[in-house]
Amino acid sequence: MMMTPRRLGLLGLCLAPFAIAGWFWLTWLSPWTYERPDSLPEVASGEHHLFVYGTLRYAPIRWLVYGRTGDPQPVELHGYQRKGLDLVPSAGDSVEGLMLTVDGEELAHLDRYERLGIRYFRQQVTLSNGQEAWVYRRIEG
Structure with missing residues (x-):
């Protein structure tokens, strides 16, 4: 049986979800693509608050990353502005x-x-609701 362009396209559509799922697993969940630097302190047990402003605002991403969507609360972070993938200090602005x-x-x-x-890197900040929380900021360089 000859592979026509139509069959090749259909095969590509069928395999695409597996390729995407494999990429997500390899990038974010596999033991082979990230080694926690030894210089970082251990993560403390207990409750942590985290301010998110990018992809982690979306429930499906949170579910993929840590297994649940949680109960997020809308807040603002004053004194910063979003610049690409980072937050930079900026008096009078908020994110x-x-x-x-x-x-x-x-x-x-x-x-x-x-x-x-x-x-x-993770930085401790105070949110608009008065809660202390972690926020991820880009490492310069």
């Missing part, structure tokens, strides 16, 4: 986002997703 409440294991999964110590 809209969500506050997530996660446990230590979930925070470790989020650290992996954000490539903590390689691509991002």
Whole structure:
């Protein structure tokens, strides 16, 4: 049986979801693509609050990264502005986002997703609701 362009296209459509799922797994969940730098402190157990302003605002991404969508609260982070994938200090500005409440294991999964110590660092900030929370910021350089 000859592979016509139509059959090749159909085969590509059938295989695309598996390729995408494999890429997500390899990038964010596999043990082979991220090694937590030794210089980082261990993630403390217990409850953590996290301010998110990018892809983690979307429930399906949160579910893929740490296994649940949670109950996010809309908040703002004053004194910053969004610049590409980062937040930069900027008096008078604010960034809209969500506050997530996660446990230590979930925070470790989020650290992996954000490539903590390689691509991002975590910083403690005070949100518009008065809550202290972590936020991921880009490592310069």
